[in-house]
Amino acid sequence: MEIDALKSLLAFVETGSITRAAKQVNRTQSAVSMQMKKLEQDLGKTLFEKSGRNLMLSKEGHQLVGYAKQLITHYDSTLNAIKSHNTKLRIRLGCPDDYANTILPKVVRNMHSLWPDLDLQIRCLPSNVIRQQLDSGELDVGIVTRSFDSEEGLLIAKDRxxxxxxxxTQLAKQTPLPLVTFQQDCRFHHAAIEGLHKQARQFKLIAMSGSVAAMHSIVKEGLAIGAMASLSKGDLVELCNEQLPDLPQISIVLICNAHANSFISQQQLNQLGNCF
Structure with missing residues (x-):
């Protein structure tokens, strides 16, 4: 078995997608597919199964993943020890702005506990942009809202x-309803807008923003009501109004790219998530 093929396998496990795995390991989709077929030939086992339109790991595939993580961890730690003795570990971390005050500090504390000489670089970006930059190699680790109907990443928190x-509270009774939301890729934006349309309720979108600070300032000024995660509300007042649409539950996860899997073991990743 080739180490590169095992790294492609782990990239598939992390992303749930051959297409995204190929981006992370800098190969074509067909090249990654060939690597997976070669692994199956080497082992004489079926590693993947079809589940509807999705490709899933078989029982044997799950077994191989456990061994692959150990092999790659030992392989890369050996190379790193020889090549970069006394060199600081650099990790580029992406985090949505709305988790910067709550989730991020706990992850940063755990990172520095694991790696005291860590060179940590943080970018505040929306979840979809973090995934893109993980795939392109611009980020190593991301804190993101888990995609709908996905099991990606390591679960670190749940919220609503x-x-x-x-x-x-009279703001919620105005017509049209003054509203501020995160940008269109946000689950709460989608749920709020779609819910109001289904209610045939008139609303005015005062602003969309990727900044939780901007949303807070607009709401505090009394210009609008907002839709956001409970973790992000700070000192804002939660509206308990049955006439407003329901907003979804979310899962917040840690995800890594294929490169980060070479220097962050599964045990270390679990430790990063143990702050919740």
């Missing part, structure tokens, strides 16, 4: 969407 105001 809430409606918030500055304490003036």
């Amino acid at each position: 969407g809430v409606w918030v105001c500055n304490g003036d």
Whole structure:
């Protein structure tokens, strides 16, 4: 078995997609598919099964993943020890702005506990951009909202969407309803807008922003009500209004790219998530 093929396998496990795995390991999709077929030939086992339109690991595939992580960890740690003795570990971490005050500090604390000489670089970006930069190799680790109907990443927290105001509950009764949301890729944006349309309720979108600070300032000023994660509401007042659409539950996860899997073991990743 080739180490590169095992790294491609782990990239598939992490992303759930041959296409994204190929981007992370800098190969074509067909080249990664050939690597997977070669692994099956070497082992004489079927490593993948079809589940509807999705490709899933078989029982033997799951077994191989466990051994592959150990092999790659030992292989890369050996290379790193020889090539870069006394060199600081650099990790580029992506985190959505709305988790910067709550989730991020705990992950950073755990990172420095694991790697005291860590060179940590943080970028605040939306979850979809973090995934893109993981695939392109611009980031190593990401804190993201788990994609709908996905099991990606290591679960570190669960949360729910809430409606918030500055304490003036009359805002929620205005017509049109003044509203501020995160940008269109946000689960709460989609749920809020779609829910209001289904209710045939008139609303005015005061602003969309990728910044939780901007949303807070607009809501505090009494210009709008907002839809966001409970973790992000800070000192804003949660609206308990049955006439407003329900907002979804979310899962927050840690995800790595194929490169990061070479220097972050599964045990270390689990330790990073143990702050919750």
